[in-house]
Amino acid sequence: MSIQTTSGPAAEPVSGLFPTLVYVHGSDQRTITLDHSPFTVGRKVDKDLVIADPRVSRDHALIVSENGQFAVVDQGSKHGTFVNGERIERRTLERNDRLEFGVRDVAYVIFHPQHATSNTAREFLSQISGMHISTETTDLEKLTLFLEAARKLNTIGVLDEILVTLLDATLKLTRAERGYVFMKNEDGNLRLAAGRNSKGEPLLDDKTISHSILDDALKSNSEFVITDTSESLDLKGRHSIVAYDLRTVICIPLRKPQVQTTRDTEAPAPSEASAEVMGALYVDSRFASRDISSVSNDILRAIATEAASLIENARLVQAEEAARRYQQELAIAASMQQGLMVVTIPEVPFARLVGRNLSCKEIGGDFFDAVNTEDGLTVVLADVSGKGVSAALLASTLQGMIYSQLTARMPLAEIVTAVNRFFTQKHLGEKYATVIIARIRPDGELEYVNCGHVPPLVVSNHTVNRPTHGNLPVGLLKDATYESDRVHLKPGDRLVLVTDGVTEAENARGDFFEDSRLETVAAKSESLDDIFAAIASFCGGTPLSDDCTVVELLYTG
Amino acid sequence: MTLKMETRVADGVTIVSCNGRIVFGEESNALRDTLKQQLASTRQIVLNLSGVTYIDSGGLGTLVGVYSSARAAGADIKLTGLGQRLRDVLQITKLVTVFEVYDSEPEAIAAFHRGAA
Numbered sequence: 001m002s003i004q005t006t007s008g009p010a011a012e013p014v015s016g017l018f019p020t021l022v023y024v025h026g027s028d029q030r031t032i033t034l035d036h037s038p039f040t041v042g043r044k045v046d047k048d049l050v051i052a053d054p055r056v057s058r059d060h061a062l063i064v065s066e067n068g069q070f071a072v073v074d075q076g077s078k079h080g081t082f083v084n085g086e087r088i089e090r091r092t093l094e095r096n097d098r099l100e101f102g103v104r105d106v107a108y109v110i111f112h113p114q115h116a117t118s119n120t121a122r123e124f125l126s127q128i129s130g131m132h133i134s135t136e137t138t139d140l141e142k143l144t145l146f147l148e149a150a151r152k153l154n155t156i157g158v159l160d161e162i163l164v165t166l167l168d169a170t171l172k173l174t175r176a177e178r179g180y181v182f183m184k185n186e187d188g189n190l191r192l193a194a195g196r197n198s199k200g201e202p203l204l205d206d207k208t209i210s211h212s213i214l215d216d217a218l219k220s221n222s223e224f225v226i227t228d229t230s231e232s233l234d235l236k237g238r239h240s241i242v243a244y245d246l247r248t249v250i251c252i253p254l255r256k257p258q259v260q261t262t263r264d265t266e267a268p269a270p271s272e273a274s275a276e277v278m279g280a281l282y283v284d285s286r287f288a289s290r291d292i293s294s295v296s297n298d299i300l301r302a303i304a305t306e307a308a309s310l311i312e313n314a315r316l317v318q319a320e321e322a323a324r325r326y327q328q329e330l331a332i333a334a335s336m337q338q339g340l341m342v343v344t345i346p347e348v349p350f351a352r353l354v355g356r357n358l359s360c361k362e363i364g365g366d367f368f369d370a371v372n373t374e375d376g377l378t379v380v381l382a383d384v385s386g387k388g389v390s391a392a393l394l395a396s397t398l399q400g401m402i403y404s405q406l407t408a409r410m411p412l413a414e415i416v417t418a419v420n421r422f423f424t425q426k427h428l429g430e431k432y433a434t435v436i437i438a439r440i441r442p443d444g445e446l447e448y449v450n451c452g453h454v455p456p457l458v459v460s461n462h463t464v465n466r467p468t469h470g471n472l473p474v475g476l477l478k479d480a481t482y483e484s485d486r487v488h489l490k491p492g493d494r495l496v497l498v499t500d501g502v503t504e505a506e507n508a509r510g511d512f513f514e515d516s517r518l519e520t521v522a523a524k525s526e527s528l529d530d531i532f533a534a535i536a537s538f539c540g541g542t543p544l545s546d547d548c549t550v551v552e553l554l555y556t557g
Numbered sequence: 558m559t560l561k562m563e564t565r566v567a568d569g570v571t572i573v574s575c576n577g578r579i580v581f582g583e584e585s586n587a588l589r590d591t592l593k594q595q596l597a598s599t600r601q602i603v604l605n606l607s608g609v610t611y612i613d614s615g616g617l618g619t620l621v622g623v624y625s626s627a628r629a630a631g632a633d634i635k636l637t638g639l640g641q642r643l644r645d646v647l648q649i650t651k652l653v654t655v656f657e658v659y660d661s662e663p664e665a666i667a668a669f670h671r672g673a674a
Binding site: 386 | 649
């Protein structure tokens with residue numbers, strides 16, 4: 001079997017599976033896959049490409065597929081069809097051709113532009129096919145090499161390129177005329193994913209293949225099915241075979257590669273048929289052409305295995321790509337969340353507020369906020385149970401709810417009651433938050449509502465007082481009721497609020513920082529730095545397992 | 558997993574004894590599963606937490622979640638064997654007003670019988 005081993009400038013007028021059209025209208029741009037023929041262009045709404053401009057005729061032009069090439073045909077439009085600035089009646093299209101329909105400059109179409117990424121992948125492919133290897137397995141090896149290259153390039157749309165390459169290789173190996181790959185979609189039906197003929201031209205239409213043989217092959221347990229229509233008379237009745245003179249059809253079901261686990265060694269090996277069918281590779285030849293029924297079984301078996309694992313690998317590459325994008329989305333979400341957590345501390349003449357957060361590795365559910373209204377300066381500190389994205393999401397919602405109600409000057413107890421009602425009605429599983437909201441008035445009166453949070457510290461003249469009034473956390477029990485409490489601050493008094501990440505900061509021995517250490521340092525300290533320094537020296541090198549947030553409000557009078 | 562649980566029946570009341578840490582994740586899931594499984598066949602559970610060294614916010618959420626759904630289904634979970642730390646946590650969160658807490662297992666069991674009588 002001889003295999004073409006030299007590469008040159010691509011002979012195919014159209015590379016890739018289906019060519020694309022990039023439609024540019026003003027600053028908008030969209031990509032259209034040219035997956036059927038004729039593709040209609042005009043002002044009428046039922047056109048494949050509708051250009052709503054009076055200079056575009058209702059039936060303006062067609063893009064048609066012929067002999068593996070595409071051509072644009074003007075339909076007698078008033079203002080004409082242009083290819084690269086030249087008015088035409090009919091023109092065969094080449095990559096990067098610029099098409100204009102009546103309306104010039106404002107809207108135009110680029111035929112099958114070459115993207116940088118697919119270009120590079122193709123270059124890799126041509127390098128690979130240019131290598132001088134001439135045994136039967138080389139095409140399969142090339143596919144593997146191509147996949148490696150594609151994976152390195154992280155090419156989008158790698159699956160399509162793989163399918164085309166797979167078809168070209170299969171056609172060379174089997175010497176069949178036409179080849180198609182069908183992939184199962186979500187509802188279990190087969191969908192044409194790629195088609196090529198032996199000249200390397202794309203085949204967009206699967207009407208002329210034998211679907212009955214395709215179905216039979218998928219239902220059968222064998223690795224591949226060869227049907228020589230000249231030998232089996234009962235096939236003569238099958239529509240496509242008669243209508244299109246099909247002589248030999250080879251159909252290879254593509255089964256998901258089985259992952260071998262150690263446990264499987266004792267259990268009987270799963271039969272081929274039990275493996276999930278993900279698609280089919282179909283090649284055929286007509287009566288008039290060469291006979292492909294004598295293709296060696298070994299080659300077909302090799303294609304069946306290699307093709308399935310190639311496609312599966314390509315799918316994995318795509319999944320990786322999707323996961324990478326998902327990661328990016330998450331990173332954006334995280335930075336937005338951090339943006340929300342940025343607090344602009346209001347300046348008021350009677351008090352000074354500072355707050356600091358020390359985050360552990362994971363995204364946490366701590367937040368603090370400050371709002372100044374005519375009622376006084378209000379500070380909010382909350383800790384949502386759990387960590388990660390779900391906690392951050394809940395923290396953002398909680399922050400928004402509390403902020404808006406504070407600016408609407410709602411009473412503190414009503415705010416947390418509303419928040420609790422909201423969270424318990426939403427069935428958020430077992431997620432809840434401990435919240436403390438404290439409001440200092442210019443005259444020194446401090447009102448606070450504590451919902452399951454670490455009690456606040458009131459530091460007055462180096463002594464620490466812990467107002468213990470409290471309520472249930474928000475989000476746990478729907479009937480919970482909430483009350484606030486009041487204390488009076490003298491000028492120079494400080495209110496210190498912490499999250500339990502502070503009191504539960506651990507050292508290497510597994511001891512907690514505890515309220516006692518917090519109270520000691522709070523009594524002595526002049527600033528937040530002292531408190532964080534005390535936590536750091538207590539923990540030593542032990543990393544924080546939870547966010548630590550400390551807020552300090554100094555009443556200056 | 559850092560949580561071990563034992564279940565037995567005393568005087569017609571199911572006792573679930575916990576040892577270790579009740580933290581969000583595997584441990585809190587195991588606690589929820591164990592209690593839900595018991596609630597399928599009994600309405601009276603005493604949860605003995607004397608062997609629990611630590612409960613985090615997630616673990617507490619699970620405890621309240623299971624307790625609420627038990628109450629809604631006409632069953633009851635009483636707590637006993639709370640160490641100082643757990644008492645502090647329930648005090649801070651005011652959950653001490655939600656749960657029935659007893660100093661000893663016999664007292665918790667007796668409370669069920671009083672209620673039934």
